[in-house]
Amino acid sequence: MKNEQKTKSPQQNRTEAHLKFALIELIKEKGYHSVTVKDIVGQAAYNRSTFYIHYQDKIQLAEDLLTSMLKGLEDAAGEPYMPGQKVYTTMLNKPSFNLISYIYRHRHFFELINYDDTLPGIHTQFPQTILKIYQEKFIFETINHIPVNMDYFKRYTAYGFYGLIQNWISSGFKETQEEFIDQIIDLSKTHIYSVQYVGDGETGSLSR
């Protein structure tokens, strides 16, 4: 059993970050499938040997890139808000902002969803992650408490959100983050009454 080093040194993280960055650039430039390990180390200015110290192959790097970014998105989703705090759609501003701002900060990566021959899995896993966030961290209430299948409702809204994001990205982030959030809120107001955050472990009870 090989010794799996769990904690990475800052330098290891740095090198891996550079390799990931190089991969993103190259995918945009020539498509995922024609990117070689040589290309990657060439772009990132490392020795080919170094690549294999960190990753088995291109696929592993791609997976690491995708999972780490989506992990980051999940983490960004549920942070500075009180568990169980109820938020009305008119106040949806701040919570959505975490997601949006994460995507915007890492737009270099998320632009990959506009490419054809791109990071494997990104077109399925990105929207799935949004759905997961909706499922695990939010409790929605429909307008007038109209009874619906909540699983379906969340899927519906999550993918709707994804569609807007997709459009925002492919427009080259034409709207500012704030403008974009306002759009989302306007749309939400048509069918969502309130949103509750789910705390770690306990489902928040309603306040007010």
Place this chain on the structure above:
Amino acid sequence: MKNEQKTKSPQQNRTEAHLKFALIELIKEKGYHSVTVKDIVGQAAYNRSTFYIHYQDKIQLAEDLLTSMLKGLEDAAGEPYMPGQKVYTTMLNKPSFNLISYIYRHRHFFELINYDDTLPGIHTQFPQTILKIYQEKFIFETINHIPVNMDYFKRYTAYGFYGLIQNWISSGFKETQEEFIDQIIDLSKTHIYSVQYVGDGETGSLSR
């Protein structure tokens, strides 16, 4: 006299490139003057000691960044074209393309001209470099060989070019490189008859 190491190892270049990249990011984020060395090494994930192995201070890094990019622009200007080759404005496509494509490839850097508290000198040295390129590498002919002061004419066209670039950048590269070049050519056609490239050392004589 200290031993000035003239040739840098690939790793040194890589590290310096990362530090430069970090500086660009930070200028956009918080403005040049409030960027500290700590910020830079934090962003680039290096140790502060490492910074001082490569640069004396923030100013030196900034200077290196600016001069290296403008040097690259100059180099990009005069490469794959035969010295003395005459090019009519209708064919201006390819030559301009080198400049444009260099700027576009390094747009991350050139976007800095849109910032207020930005890289010192960029607002003066960037247009000056364009002018220098015009002066050293091109010979213009006016429409119908109308006699003009060529120094003034070059300055005029160089800064006109700069203005277009500025606008292109601040629009977020709305036009493609090709579309943008077409614009330039259209404008050039109004007062430039032909362009000749100046070879290294010898002024090319006309062909055809």
Place this chain on the structure above:
DNA sequence: CATTAAGTGTCTATTTGATAGACACTTTAG
């Protein structure tokens, strides 16, 4: 103001991440 905190510039000993380069294959173009 005065005091604290943050940032600067410089130096060492140490380490560990990165490198060169070779080997045996495999895959891709022409």
Place this chain on the structure above:
DNA sequence: CTAAAGTGTCTATCAAATAGACACTTAATG
């Protein structure tokens, strides 16, 4: 079918990066 390019693995070696301390110099802030 062959040549060229790419892959994956291993080793000895090097030098880039690190930690951490030191004396100072600005910025903040109560």
